[in-house]
Amino acid sequence: MSITSPAPRDEWRRLLAADPQAVATQTPEWLDCLCARTGRETKRSGARPWKTVDASRLYDLPGGRRGVLPLVARTVAGVPVAEESFPYGWGYGGLVAEGGVTADDCRVVLADLARRPVVRTGVVPTSLAGAAWADAAPERAIRVPYTAQVVDLSPGYDHLWEKVFKRQVRNSVRKAERFSLDVRRERGDDPDGVGVRAFAELYGQQVDRWAAQRGQPLWLAHRVAAAQDRPGQVAAVAAAMGERCVVWSAFHEGRPVAVNVVLQHGRHALGWLSAMDDALSRETLATYVLHTRSFADAAAEGVHWFHMGESDPGSAPERYKAYFGAASISYEALRFERLPLTRADKGLRHVVAKASEIHARRREAARDR
Structure with missing residues (x-):
C-alpha cells in the first residue's frame, strides 16, 4: 500500500x-x-x-x-x-x-x-x-x-419549523421578537469582525461563571482558559476559513447577548463554539433565535446535517438540543x-473535579459562619 x-x-x-x-x-x-x-x-x-x-x-x-x-x-x-x-x-x-x-x-x-x-x-x-x-x-x-x-435538515427549514421543532422553540422565537434583537451573520473573514470580538467578550464572562458553578478557584479557571485560548482560536479559524466559517451574533441595546460559530462544508454544518451572557440570553431568548436562523441559512445552502456538538445522555444540554429535533448518536x-495516557488523563480529571468540590464546600462553609 x-x-x-x-x-x-x-x-x-x-x-x-x-x-x-x-x-x-x-x-x-x-x-x-x-x-x-x-x-x-x-x-x-x-x-x-x-x-x-x-x-x-x-x-x-x-x-x-x-x-x-x-x-x-x-x-x-x-x-x-x-x-x-x-x-x-x-x-x-x-x-x-x-x-x-x-x-x-x-x-x-x-x-x-x-x-x-x-x-x-x-x-x-x-x-x-x-x-x-x-x-x-x-x-x-x-x-x-x-x-x-445532529439535526436532519434535508426535509427543509419550513418542515422543521412546522413539524420538528418543539412548541417551546416556536414560542421562544416569537417572544424574542419583542426585544428587537440585532442579529448579525458574518463570514469569518469579514473585516468588521463584530461577532468575533463579541465572542471574546462573552467567553471571558463564561469562564468566571463556570468557575463559580464548579467551585473552581478563579485563578485556575483563568489559567486553563488562557491555555485553551478559545477566543484566539475563533479569530484564527474565522480568518482562515472565510465563507466556510459563519459567525452568528445577537445584540440587545448595543450589548452582546450570544454568539454561535458555525463551520460549513458540503452537506454538513458544525456548531463549533458558542458564548453567551447567561442572564441576558435567558431574558431575550436569543439562543433560540440564533439556532433557528443558522438552521434556516444552512438548509438554504444545501446542508443536510447540522451537528450541534456533544452532550452527555440525559443532560440538560441534550434535552435543549432535542427541542430542535436533534437526534443523539453514540x-x-x-x-x-x-503509555496509559487516557487512563492518566481520566484520573487527573477526577482529581480536579474532587478538588473543585472541596473548594466549593469550603467556600459555602465560610459563607455560613
Missing part, C-alpha cells in the same frame, strides 16, 4: 469534493490553524517545548480509490511523540475518501496508525461516520465514548497508546 505524507494539498481538496461525508474540520485550512495555534509561545507559558506539524497521510486504498487522513503530529526536538486526527478539543478528523468512507477503508488506516512509532495516535471521527470506524477497530484500540446531537474516538 502506497502512503504519502504530508498529503498533497491538491489531491486532498479533490477528495474533499468527492466525499459526501466530509466536514469543515477535515480541510487543510483547519489543519493549518491547528498547527499554528498549538505549541506557540504565549505571554503566560513562554516558549513551549513542542511543535504541532502537518502529518496528513494520503492512502492508495483497495479497489483503486484514494483517501486522505488529516493528521497532526506533536513533536519534541523534532521527534514525533503523538499523532492524532485530531487532538482533544479540535473537532472531528477521520478519513476523507472518494464516495465516502467504508469500514474496509478504516481498517487500512487503523492498521497503519497502530504501527506508528509514537506514544499515542488516534482518530476522532464524526458521529455519522462512527459506525464504520467502530466496526473496523481492532481489539487493542482504546475506545472513548461520546454522544453527539460513537467512539479510537486511540492506540504505548
Whole structure:
C-alpha cells in the first residue's frame, strides 16, 4: 500500500469534493490553524517545548480509490511523540475518501496508525461516520465514548419549523421578537469582525461563571482558559476559513447577548463554539433565535446535517438540543497508546473535579459562619 505524507494539498481538496461525508474540520485550512495555534509561545507559558506539524497521510486504498487522513503530529526536538486526527478539543478528523468512507477503508488506516512509532495516535471521527470506524477497530484500540446531537435538515427549514421543532422553540422565537434583537451573520473573514470580538467578550464572562458553578478557584479557571485560548482560536479559524466559517451574533441595546460559530462544508454544518451572557440570553431568548436562523441559512445552502456538538445522555444540554429535533448518536474516538495516557488523563480529571468540590464546600462553609 502506497502512503504519502504530508498529503498533497491538491489531491486532498479533490477528495474533499468527492466525499459526501466530509466536514469543515477535515480541510487543510483547519489543519493549518491547528498547527499554528498549538505549541506557540504565549505571554503566560513562554516558549513551549513542542511543535504541532502537518502529518496528513494520503492512502492508495483497495479497489483503486484514494483517501486522505488529516493528521497532526506533536513533536519534541523534532521527534514525533503523538499523532492524532485530531487532538482533544479540535473537532472531528477521520478519513476523507472518494464516495465516502467504508469500514474496509478504516481498517487500512487503523492498521497503519497502530504501527506508528509514537506514544499515542488516534482518530476522532464524526458521529455519522462512527459506525464504520467502530466496526473496523481492532481489539487493542482504546475506545472513548461520546454522544453527539445532529439535526436532519434535508426535509427543509419550513418542515422543521412546522413539524420538528418543539412548541417551546416556536414560542421562544416569537417572544424574542419583542426585544428587537440585532442579529448579525458574518463570514469569518469579514473585516468588521463584530461577532468575533463579541465572542471574546462573552467567553471571558463564561469562564468566571463556570468557575463559580464548579467551585473552581478563579485563578485556575483563568489559567486553563488562557491555555485553551478559545477566543484566539475563533479569530484564527474565522480568518482562515472565510465563507466556510459563519459567525452568528445577537445584540440587545448595543450589548452582546450570544454568539454561535458555525463551520460549513458540503452537506454538513458544525456548531463549533458558542458564548453567551447567561442572564441576558435567558431574558431575550436569543439562543433560540440564533439556532433557528443558522438552521434556516444552512438548509438554504444545501446542508443536510447540522451537528450541534456533544452532550452527555440525559443532560440538560441534550434535552435543549432535542427541542430542535436533534437526534443523539453514540460513537467512539479510537486511540492506540504505548503509555496509559487516557487512563492518566481520566484520573487527573477526577482529581480536579474532587478538588473543585472541596473548594466549593469550603467556600459555602465560610459563607455560613
